[in-house]
Structures are given as C-alpha cells and as structure tokens.
Amino acid sequence: MNRKKLRALKDRLLNGVTFLSSGISVVVLSLIFIFVFSRGWNTLNWNWFTNDYWSVNMYLALPEGSQSSYNKPSDLSNTVYYSSKYGFAVTDYIDEQKISQIKIVYIDPSSPLLDASILTNGPDFGKANPIKVNMLVQKFTYMDDVGISHSAGSIIKQNAAQFIDTLETKSISIKSTYVQTIGGGIRGSLIATLLLILLSLLIALPIGIMSAIYINEYASHGKLTPWIRSSIELLTGVPSIIFGLMGMLVLYPITALAGANGTSILLGSLTLSIVLLPTIIRSTEESLKTVPDHFRSASLSLGANMSQTIFKIVLPSAIPGILTGVLLSIGRIIGESAALIYTMGTFINDDPSILKGSTSLAVQIWSVMGGEQPNFQLACAISIVILAIVLFMNISVKFIANSLRKTW
Amino acid sequence: MRTELSKYKNSKRYKSKIRQDLFFKSIFQLSALLSSMMIVIIIVFILVKGLQPFIAGYQYGTRNFFEFLVGLVYRQDQGIYGVGFIVVNTLISGFGALLISFPLAVLTALFIAKIAPKRLADAMQTVVELLASIPSVVYGVFAAGSITVMVKNLGAMLSIQTAGGSSLLAVMLLLAIMIYPTITSLAITSIQAVPEDIQHASLALGATTTQTNFKVVLTSAKSGIFAGAILGLGRAFGEATAVSMVAGNKLFGPTFNLFDITRTLTSTILTGLKETTGVDYDIRFSAGIVLMIVILISNLSINLLKNRIGSQK
Structure with a gap:
C-alpha cells in the first residue's frame, strides 16, 4: 500500500517537472514580448514609418516685414500653442534622446514660414525651402520693437508655451530660423x-x-x-x-x-x-x-x-x-x-x-x-x-x- | 497506321516538341546541379581564402598555422591572431547552453506529446513555434537589454564586478533560449513516432503511464532527441549577431569565469572589420574554417555518444 502511494507520488512529481519546464518557456516568451513592447511601443506611429533615419538641420531666412494676423483654427487641442502673428502652431515633443523639443503641428496656408529660403552657403543658397509640419524648431531669430535681434526656441531651453509667448509679446518680425527634421525613422x-x-x-x-x-x-x-x-x-x-x-x-x-x-x-x-x-x-x-x-x-x-x-x-x-x-x-x-x-x-x-x-x-x-x-x-x-x-x-x-x- | 505514325515522327512539329522537351530538361538539370554545387563552392572558396595566411609567400606576412590554432591571444591592433582560446570559449558557451536547454526541452516535449491535455498541448506547441520564429537579432536586443541586466544584478549580489552584464553566463542563457525550440520540436516529432505497441507492452507489465513515458518512450525516441541536440548545438556555435551583442570582446583567454566577458568564433568573425584587405580580413575566413570544423566534430561526437547510450540499454 505504502509502496503504491510512493509510486503515485513519484509519478506526480515527474509530471510536475515536465509541467514546470513547459512553464519556463512560456515565461521566457512572455518576457521577450513584454520587453520588446514596453520599450518600443511608444516609438510606433505612422510618421515613424515614413521618416528618414538621419535628421537634417536647416538654416532658413524669412522674408522681411512678415508680421500680420492669422485666424486660429478651431480644432487645435489644449497642448498646442498657436502664434496668431505668424500663423503656425507648435507643441512639446520628446525625441528619442529624451530631449524636449518644439514640434510644428500646423502652418497657415499664407504663413510667412512657407516663404523661407536656405541661408546656408553652398549650392542650395537662396533656394525656396518651405518649413513643413512635423519639423522641430531649434531657434527663431526675431527683432524686437527697438530693432535688436533675439533668439527663441528650444536652443535656449524654452518649451512650446514659452516660445509662442515670446514671439507673440516681444517680436516685430522673424529674421531667420533654424529647424530640424525628425530623424529615427525606418x-x-x-x-x-x-x-x-x-x-x-x-x-x-x-x-x-x-x-x-x-x-x-x-x-x-x-x-x-x-x-x-x-x-x-x-x-x-x-x-x-x-x-x-x-x-x-x-x-x-x-x-x-x-x-x-x-x-x-x-x-x-x-x-x-x-x-x-x-x-x-x-x-x-x-x-x-x-x-x-x-x-x-x-x-x-x-x-x-x-x-x-x-x-x-x-x-x-x-x-x-x-x-x-x-x-x-x-x-x-x-x-x-x-x-x-x-x-x-x-x-x-x-x-x-x-x-x-x-x-x-x-x-x-x-x-x-x-x-x-x-x-x-x-x-x-x-x-x-x-x-x-x-x-x-x-x-x-x-x-x-x-x-x-x-x-x- | 504505322506509316501515319512514322509520318508524324518525321514532322517538324514533333521534332520541335522533342527539342523543347530536351531544352527544359537540361534547364531543370542545370539548376539542380547549380543548387547542389553551392555547398561545394562555399567550402572550397572559404578553404582557399582562409588557408592563404599560412602559405609561404603570403603578401601580408605568413602566419604560423599551429600558432593560429592554439594561440591564446587575439589582438587586431598588434597583429596577433590566435584562436585557440576562442575555440574553447565557443565550446564552453555552446555546451553550457545545451546543458541548460536540453533537459528543459526534452521534458517540455514529453509534456506536449504525452502528458498535457489536447488544448494545453496545442497552446504549448504554439509557444514553441513562436520562440522558433523570433529572429536572432530580436533575441540579441532582448539579451542586451534584460539578460545582461539580470547577470549584472546577480553579480552585484555575489559582489562580483561584471562588464555591464556582458558575460559568458549571458551568452549561455541567450543561446539556451535560442536552441530550446529547435530541440523541443525535434523531440516532439520523435516522441510522437514511438510505436504504440511498446508503450502498451510496458503498461501491460504493470508500469504506470508516467514510468512508461520516462523509461520507455524517452529511450525509444532518443535518436530524434539527439538529432535535435545536434541541430541545437550547431545553431549555438553558428549564432552570430545575438551573441556578439552580449559577449564582450575578450582579447585573451580562455574564459572559464561565468561573469567574465568572452569571445566566440562568430563574434570574432562579425565584429571589428574595418577594411576588406589585409590579414585582418583574411583571418576571418580562417576563423570560418575553424567554425565549420568545430560544428562538424561536435556533431560526430554527439552521434558517438548517442550510439554509446543505445548499446547500454
């Protein structure tokens, strides 16, 4: 009787061991999926599929006397800041290196940003190169009311709200801008x-x-x-x-x-x-x-x-x-x-x-x-x-x- | 009737039909020959290229073949190339991975093929297939991001300094995970192929189902199970990208300490290539030859082991 019990116990033990080793493989598989998804899920979006990997820096000049008044579109969300003087909207954006950036999310069809031209010396100097949605604002150089140029943008550690506020309250016109395309795409x-x-x-x-x-x-x-x-x-x-x-x-x-x-x-x-x-x-x-x-x-x-x-x-x-x-x-x-x-x-x-x-x-x-x-x-x-x-x-x-x- | 047939046989149409048939046959034959020639081409070209540095008159300075084989230092910057310790490292990491993976894989196969209820068995089978279909570079990312962290923490607990977790242990664990589905799926196939009558015989002699599974089924399926082990070991030795991500880059060795960085044949071939001329380039082909020989010899020795186990039973 005792022997029979022992045998049954042994059998159950052996079956348990096979069950456990199968369990380990399930754990490993879930760990892999959890790891990959938890680290990578935030990067996935449509733009990421169509973006270049290398980001391009552009130094652009804007036409003189470019300030006017633009109507704010009604469908912008709370986290988007709109510049009625220049007709574009930006939002805060954290890039892959965890650096906070300012991203352009909307440009008015008649905004002066669309009339920008390349200011970097070289064969492309002077070519028209409109600023596009999804570019990152590094620096805007603007003139204040006494004719002194200042900088605004993420280069002086401003966030989107501060950046727009600076442009709206202090600037008379924008001289030049330094923008960057978002890289890291596939x-x-x-x-x-x-x-x-x-x-x-x-x-x-x-x-x-x-x-x-x-x-x-x-x-x-x-x-x-x-x-x-x-x-x-x-x-x-x-x-x-x-x-x-x-x-x-x-x-x-x-x-x-x-x-x-x-x-x-x-x-x-x-x-x-x-x-x-x-x-x-x-x-x-x-x-x-x-x-x-x-x-x-x-x-x-x-x-x-x-x-x-x-x-x-x-x-x-x-x-x-x-x-x-x-x-x-x-x-x-x-x-x-x-x-x-x-x-x-x-x-x-x-x-x-x-x-x-x-x-x-x-x-x-x-x-x-x-x-x-x-x-x-x-x-x-x-x-x-x-x-x-x-x-x-x-x-x-x-x-x-x-x-x-x-x-x- | 006969004249009709011979007329047809002499007609242009028939001849072109025959010609077309011959043409296609020769094309088929040619591609079959081409496909089967590939392995020969690979072996011959890599042999020729890899042996060049050891032949007298080699333009970048002839190397000693023996020193290459047993050398314990591999430094590109000083031009010292010895793969002896790398071979030992490769064997240690491969067999270490097999040691971890083999029992787990065989037990899982037994669970799937014999013990689990149908639904659970199907689910487990899918898990194994999923593990098998994950590409090695994804395993590499996983290992570099989580296995190394685990090893680092384990090292810190035992107060051992590790190089950010890149270590022999990390390589072994990674390879164990990677070869597990290979061994499991072959073991499942061979366990399912064990004939019913010998299981019935065992049961009729009074053995329980579990005893039958462990003592009769597993030993009868040993041929397929060892074939899985051979395939798994081949994969472990030949795995390159994932291993390079966690191996570190040891310049001398061999590495016996589980927490020390290591270097395998594949990571040696894969990493640090700068130019496609010179001895540093050619020596990778020599390492490729050594890799193929290592795989071949370990396959043969496992086959030998299999036969040993067979004769005892």
Missing part, C-alpha cells in the same frame, strides 16, 4: 527590405523550383539524386555568418560586374537567395510529391510530353507548396542579419537603391545597437515590426497548409 530600411525580398525571391524562386522539379520529376530514382539532395540539405546546417563571408568573397565580383562598388542590396539578395534555396526546394518538392501519379500518366498518355505535363498539370497543382516556400522565405529574409552585415553593410541609408549599400530592418537594429549608446527604443520598435511580419507569415503558412491542401 523608411529607408523598409524600402531596402522590400527590394531585398523582391530580388532574392526573383533569383531563388526559379532556380529552387526548377531544381525541385528535376529532383522529383526527372531523377527521383537517379544515381546522383541522393547526392544532390544531401548537398542541398547540407546548406541548411551552414551558419548564416558563413554565407556572409561567402557572399563577400564569391558573389562580390558578380555584383561588381553589374556596377556595384562595395556592399549593395544586390549582393545581399544574391547571398540570401542561396540561403533560401533549401527552403524553397524542400517545400516545392513536398507539394510535387502530393500530386498523384495518375495525373502524370493521364497527361502523358494523351500525347503531352514531359515538359508540357510539368508546366500544365504538375506545377499548377503544386502552387500551395510553392506559396508556403515563398512565405517561409520572406520570414527568413526579414529576420536575417548575420549574412547581410557584410554583404549589405551597416550604414543606414535613407535613399536605398539596388547597387548601393543600405540596411534591412534587422540590420538597422544591429546598427543602432552598436556603439557606445545602444538605442533600445528604436531597436525594440523595429523588433515589433519584424515580429509582426514574421508572425503573420507563420500564421499564413499554417492557414495555407490547412485550407489549400487538396484531397485528390
């Missing part, structure tokens, strides 16, 4: 990532699908086939940093022929297309296998040859598998970093093009995490975007697997 990396996905798939899909067709349709019992299969399978075990080294060494000369000098999106795509090959080949092959043999026999007996059968009968039936491969590949491309650091470079480029270096979203995280002051806010915000896309891809794969699977 527009460049977003475009670069899209280009990367497009190019990598463009290279990897045809080669992968055709390889799968050869392995499954032509040579499923060939002597070389096991070798081909296992050498493709070996690629999955290669660490991605090795792919990066290989891209730098083997594929760089190819992109150099196309006119790239150093790291480029093209080089990154070529490298990634090799990384993707096993995924695409495997998922295509899986779905080719599900196409029943009597489809092929029927087509062949009607007089179609091998290639006609493949293009008109087998491939259309294999589309769900190919789609799965595409989705898995996109997930992989978005998450990939080590293979891209040496092939696409780590310089965040706001104006990406195929033959120039730029960062994907994942590599932008690597870039902002490097250096003396890692930028956790930005890194976590990008992580949220990456996680969302990757999770969406995985859910879609499951959905396709469940719903598009045909039963013959």
